[in-house]
Amino acid sequence: MSKEVNLISSRRKESSISYRQAGNIKKVAYIFLGLCVIASVGLFVLNSTSELGTLSKKEDSLNQTLHTQQKKIVKMTLIKDRIESISDIQKKSKSYEDILVNVSSALPQDSKFDSFEVTKNSLNVTVSSSSLLSVNSFLDYIINNINKNHIFQKVTVSSLVGDIQSGKYILVLDVTLL
Amino acid sequence: MNKPSPVNQTTLRIIYYRNKQFIAPVIIFAVCIVIIVEAIFPQIQEWVSVRSQVSSSIQKIDQLNKNIDIVSNTNDDILNNEILFLSQVLPQNKDYIGVLNAISQAAIISGTALGDYSFDVGDLSKTGANGNTIQIRLSITGGVTEAKKFISSLKKQAPISDIADIQISNNTVTIVSVFYFKPFPNVSLNDNITTVNVLSDQEKKLLQTLQESIVLPPSSNSLINL
Incomplete structure (x- = not known):
């Protein structure tokens, strides 16, 4: 009851807590506020005293040094360009020697090439022999090497003719190259 | 019905006296927020940007130092010789004399008898990625063995060439050979070039192989003036 009556002392307590x-x-x-000011000033100082200016000057100076060697750089660029082009040409180039070696090594001694034509993707060859067995062995070699030696892809026998007058067998092959 | 009491000067004064100790902190907090938004955040962004600039600048300087080292340690005479050699292996324009020389040298080395030959000029307006070509149809006497020898020795001649077609019949070999040429890229001394094109190991090996295998004709001295 006294508490309810004596309101002044309670108000003092409340106000002292509030203070x-x-x-x-x-x-x-x-x-x-102090932290904000310190952070702000600190960041400003950090940004304004960064080494970017010094690095930029150093970069300019090195660029100048390199600029004096421009003749050499141009020469190196030209060499690189030539070598890259030569490398590309060589990559695209087909080894015709391998084709010639492969096909000619398969030819039996009693046979001969009547005609021989190699283009980028095909080989047309006409073989003549007095022995049918030799013609067969040549054909077997070519067929057995399809997809094996990375040269022949597909072999088509265009014709096999037996010429009675000359006593020769003539084989015409169309080979698709890899 | 209870009417809301009107806000008069006395009421405002009471509110002010009750809360006046909080006014200063509220203002300070407001100022802090302004400082954070207007000063600290932009400074942090700037700091991040400066850091990335510094890092990229350091990388550039390292690269420049490396380039300077490479260029300084490269012998100018070797570069001249390499350009001279490569400009004959892959000429910058139609080198008919070089082509004819390569064919006759290949015939001499392979021991084959050279027959007729004809140039196929083609479309002069076209320029391929690896340059243009001169096509030549030539004939040699012999069969597969002679063709093999001739092709093998033609490979060792400058300008660089490739075979497009081989026909063998009646003891005559007809070869369609393609000789390459490519103009030099447009590189000006006034350009601010900072990239040094160094040959990779594979390219160095290719250059070495070319230098070992290809024999240049003794009369070749087409110097490039830079």
Whole structure:
């Protein structure tokens, strides 16, 4: 009952708590403000004293040094360009020697090439022999080497003719090259 | 019905006196927020950007130092010789004399008898990625063995060539050979070139193989003026 009556002392207590809270908030506010100012100034100093300017000057100076060697750089560029082009040409180039070696090594001694034509993708060959067995062995070699030696892809026998007058067998092959 | 009490000067004064100790902290917090938004955030962004610039600048400097080292350690005479050699292996324009020389040298080395030959000029307006070509149809006396020898020795001649077609019949070999040429790329001394094109190991090996296998004619001295 006395508490309800004596309202003044209770109000004093409330106001002293409120003052204390206010004081604490004020302290936090000042600390926060201080931190903000320190961070702001610190970042400004950090940014303004960065080594970017020095590095930029050094970069310019090195560029100047390199500029004096431009003749050599141009020559190196030209050499690189030539070598790259030659490399590309060689990559696209087909080894005709391998084709010639492969096909000619398969030819039996009693046979001969009547005609022989190699293009980028095909080989047309006409073989004549007095022995059918020799013609057969040549054909067997070519067929057995399809997809094996990375040269022949597909073999088509265009014709096999037995010429009674000359006593020769003539084989015409169309070979698709890999 | 209860009417809301009107806000008068006395009420405002009471509110002010009750909360006046909080006014300063509120203003300080507001100022802090302004500082964070207007000063700290932009500074942080700038700092991040400066860091990345510094890092890229350091990388550039390292690259420049490496390039300077490479260029300084490269012998100018060797470069001149390499350009001279490569400009004959892959000429910058139609080198008919070089082509004829290569064919006759290949015939001499392979021991084959050279017959007729004819140039196929083709479309002069076209330029391929690896340059243009001169096509030549030539004939040699012999069969497969002679063709093999001739092709093998033609490979060792400059300008660089490739075979497009081989026909063998009646003891005559007809070869369609393609000789390459390519104009030099447009590189000006006034350009601010900082990239040094160094040959890779594979390219160095190719250059060495070419230098070992291809024999240049003794009269060749087409110097490039830079």
